[in-house]
Amino acid sequence: MSIFDDLQQAIIDGNSPLAKDLTEKGLSEGLRPAEFFPKAIIPSMNEVGRRMRECEFFIPEVLIAARAARASTDILRPLLVGDEAVSSAGTVVCGTVKGDLHDIGKNIVAMMLESAGFEIVDLGVDVSPEKVVEAVRQHQANVVAMSALLTTTMVNMKAVIEALASAGLRDQVKVMVGGAPVTEAWARSIGADGYGKDASAAVETARSLLAA
Amino acid sequence: MMTSRERVHLALEHKEPDRVPLDLGASAVTGMHVDTVYKLRQALGLDQPGTPVKVTEPYQLLGEIKPDLMEAVGIDVVGLGKTATLFGFKNEGWKPWTTFEGTPVLVPEGFNTEPDPNGDILMYPEGDQSVPPSGRMPKDGFYFDAIVRQPPIDDDKLNVQDNLEEFGPIAAEDLEYFRRESERLYTETDKAILANFGGTAFGDIALVPAPWLKHPKGIRDIEEWYVSTKTRRDHVYRIFERQCEIALSNLEKIFQVVGNRVTAVFVSGTDFGQQNGPFISNKSYRDLFQPFHKQVNNWIHKNTQWKSFIHSCGSVRALLPDFIEAGFEIINPVQCSAAGMAAEELKQEFGSRVTFWGGGVDTQRTLPFGTSEEVRQEVCARLKTFGRGGGYVFNTTHNVQARVPLENVKVMYETVRKCGQYPL
Numbered sequence: 092m093s094i095f096d097d098l099q100q101a102i103i104d105g106n107s108p109l110a111k112d113l114t115e116k117g118l119s120e121g122l123r124p125a126e127f128f129p130k131a132i133i134p135s136m137n138e139v140g141r142r143m144r145e146c147e148f149f150i151p152e153v154l155i156a157a158r159a160a161r162a163s164t165d166i167l168r169p170l171l172v173g174d175e176a177v178s179s180a181g182t183v184v185c186g187t188v189k190g191d192l193h194d195i196g197k198n199i200v201a202m203m204l205e206s207a208g209f210e211i212v213d214l215g216v217d218v219s220p221e222k223v224v225e226a227v228r229q230h231q232a233n234v235v236a237m238s239a240l241l242t243t244t245m246v247n248m249k250a251v252i253e254a255l256a257s258a259g260l261r262d263q264v265k266v267m268v269g270g271a272p273v274t275e276a277w278a279r280s281i282g283a284d285g286y287g288k289d290a291s292a293a294v295e296t297a298r299s300l301l302a303a
Numbered sequence: 304m305m306t307s308r309e310r311v312h313l314a315l316e317h318k319e320p321d322r323v324p325l326d327l328g329a330s331a332v333t334g335m336h337v338d339t340v341y342k343l344r345q346a347l348g349l350d351q352p353g354t355p356v357k358v359t360e361p362y363q364l365l366g367e368i369k370p371d372l373m374e375a376v377g378i379d380v381v382g383l384g385k386t387a388t389l390f391g392f393k394n395e396g397w398k399p400w401t402t403f404e405g406t407p408v409l410v411p412e413g414f415n416t417e418p419d420p421n422g423d424i425l426m427y428p429e430g431d432q433s434v435p436p437s438g439r440m441p442k443d444g445f446y447f448d449a450i451v452r453q454p455p456i457d458d459d460k461l462n463v464q465d466n467l468e469e470f471g472p473i474a475a476e477d478l479e480y481f482r483r484e485s486e487r488l489y490t491e492t493d494k495a496i497l498a499n500f501g502g503t504a505f506g507d508i509a510l511v512p513a514p515w516l517k518h519p520k521g522i523r524d525i526e527e528w529y530v531s532t533k534t535r536r537d538h539v540y541r542i543f544e545r546q547c548e549i550a551l552s553n554l555e556k557i558f559q560v561v562g563n564r565v566t567a568v569f570v571s572g573t574d575f576g577q578q579n580g581p582f583i584s585n586k587s588y589r590d591l592f593q594p595f596h597k598q599v600n601n602w603i604h605k606n607t608q609w610k611s612f613i614h615s616c617g618s619v620r621a622l623l624p625d626f627i628e629a630g631f632e633i634i635n636p637v638q639c640s641a642a643g644m645a646a647e648e649l650k651q652e653f654g655s656r657v658t659f660w661g662g663g664v665d666t667q668r669t670l671p672f673g674t675s676e677e678v679r680q681e682v683c684a685r686l687k688t689f690g691r692g693g694g695y696v697f698n699t700t701h702n703v704q705a706r707v708p709l710e711n712v713k714v715m716y717e718t719v720r721k722c723g724q725y726p727l
Binding site (some may be wrong): 105146149150151152154155158189190191192193195198217241242243271272274288289 | 423439441442443444445446448525526529530532533534577578579580581582583584587617621666667668671672704705706
């Protein structure tokens, strides 16, 4: 078993201390930081996504796996400089819409996207359309991912799309939405480009939106 | 003429009463947002314009369902709850307040808010503004959310007592309240009583941050709690063990004062479902939660005639057999909009073993966004499906939210009157 195999297993098992140790061990043995992503982190989180889809993994298992992945990426990211830098899958601005303070779902989506190689700009909760526009400009984002848990706040997703249009940014970014009351039909009706029914689907959606 | 109590009892015995019984406001998950209660009271001509409605649950801003509204709508259940609210103050000493929507309401004297510079509203445990706030309502929002106050966690010094501060022997004052209030509700109304004595919900994520405590200790962050059910499983199990001992001892005392005046008891409000599937695996449920649910329910079944009520949002079909095995007899809110929760399938598979309490109309889509015709069709279909052979108490799927078209709410109750008569 290579260190990459062991690290994959540690992430899937949600063993953060082991994931950290293995990352450090691999680096000390001369492995390049960029190699860890395609060889350990992305495949392990793909496996977590598969287990989630097939009801083998539930919220606690996904959370601890994402934390283990982060234990590794927190060490690796600062080392990714110059030609060592891994090519990002894209930059995603994410947040929970205005008036809504719920963030567990949004956080899981952000962690899954990050582990899948996306750069994440997490604006937190209760995010105004203006803040999204500003972040898209500043970070040259490819994707905006908005979450809402309430029927009273999901309407604010539309305001984000309108603000992006008014700012002349709508053609530059793909907008995807999700959250308990949000459906694919709703996503279409407000002019979003994509919908993720859960965190695993959100990763697939982000990938396919950027591939299109 | 059948009384409300008889109607509910028959339904819970899986027999068909004269009509499907109705709940509105008997618990914090079967109520209605105060903005909507205000509009409904106005529409029904129960109040003069501008007459404020009491906020009886300050966290979700649920409005008081007074006897006149209960009669107007045909409600069969009343709630018996704890004296303190989720923010630790009592429902007493009412004072005027206005929601962001502009609805005139009355709030308890402990409902002391402060504006945040960003326009949000901050709320304080026990109304004490000298300690950090424990609740936040975003500007133009409709509800509070808990502000997580998580002290640093040292895994070498975990102490189960830290997460048990809110659980302890029931106070004499609370026992006396339960005695008096159960007697009053039993004699002054003909309704069935749904009681929530507290203390029997294990790991309810709405309660973990403890917005009523001034300085909560232990594990209080929501994500950290979910993670802890895996990474600190033994610690969480020990918290539940001790909580369960305390709960059983309290239930004994409570039963002595309320007896069988109570029809059903709200045992668990822990959410085990998300939109697309359970939050946790069956294995985790059986390992960490079911042992304690069984202890509580076994005690109830051995000593009382109470029916045991579990609330869990989301898709919990996979967990329903385990809930039933744990001794639960009533399932709420029956979120048919979640994966695998189709009404007909639930009724066929589980209808002989549990009473469905809720699921009357989808509050995520149909009630807020549907046409009145869609509401009528859905309500009628749910009554016919769930009501078959009894075993059904009508309520919306969770609380009726703010900004719901009033016409839809009116149509819902009209439809219940028309389609809810047995034979269905």
